[in-house]
Amino acid sequence: MHLAEQVVHLPSARVIARRTTATLIESTIIPLALFYAVLATAGTRCGIIAGLSWSYAAVLRRIVSGRSVPGMLILATMLVTARAAIAFATGSAFVYFLQPTLGTFVIAGLFLLSVPMGRPIVAKLADDFCPLPESMRTHPHVERFFLRLSVLWGFVHLINATVTLWLLFHERIGTFLVVKSIGSMALTCLAALGSFVWFRVSMRRGGLVLRWSLG
Numbered sequence: 001m002h003l004a005e006q007v008v009h010l011p012s013a014r015v016i017a018r019r020t021t022a023t024l025i026e027s028t029i030i031p032l033a034l035f036y037a038v039l040a041t042a043g044t045r046c047g048i049i050a051g052l053s054w055s056y057a058a059v060l061r062r063i064v065s066g067r068s069v070p071g072m073l074i075l076a077t078m079l080v081t082a083r084a085a086i087a088f089a090t091g092s093a094f095v096y097f098l099q100p101t102l103g104t105f106v107i108a109g110l111f112l113l114s115v116p117m118g119r120p121i122v123a124k125l126a127d128d129f130c131p132l133p134e135s136m137r138t139h140p141h142v143e144r145f146f147l148r149l150s151v152l153w154g155f156v157h158l159i160n161a162t163v164t165l166w167l168l169f170h171e172r173i174g175t176f177l178v179v180k181s182i183g184s185m186a187l188t189c190l191a192a193l194g195s196f197v198w199f200r201v202s203m204r205r206g207g208l209v210l211r212w213s214l215g
Helices: 013-042 044-064 071-090 093-114 121-128 140-170 173-205
Strands: 006-010 208-212
Touching (some): 044 071, 071 093, 071 121, 093 140, 121 140, 173 208
């Protein structure tokens, strides 16, 4: 039995790549780079303030200009705020580096818990990378796919947090920062690529024909 095909028009790969790159740079890479740069010259406290200041400035800039604030930027700002508050309260650099790992465990739990609730987090974050038509969002096959993809990303974050925690307790801070940064980025990129391939294959099986814009 063959499913009736439904054609769905999506942005071009160039637009998606540009949107994804901009979101990641704004919410993750720049505040992290600022933290490391200031950490090396002015210490941990100033590094924390630099990264936190960028995150709040990015959110404020979007609000003032009337643009929507990406879900990833909101999540990143909330996490860095919590990290900064606890780090300043304890005065411990170790605690500051431990917090994102614990936060990753929390994010993994949120991804996994969103599945039985029927409100997959992946569906909420999708527009940060590839805006989907409302008709596609409400398609039963797409809804099931988002549930499964949320499970995948839940385990990706769980693995990331577990390995990072081991590194933090067994390696020096310098080694930890290098290995953690490279390893996390590699795992995230691999999972993102796998998600994209899975998305295309799954949509085809569900009778959804994707048409990518040439613009």
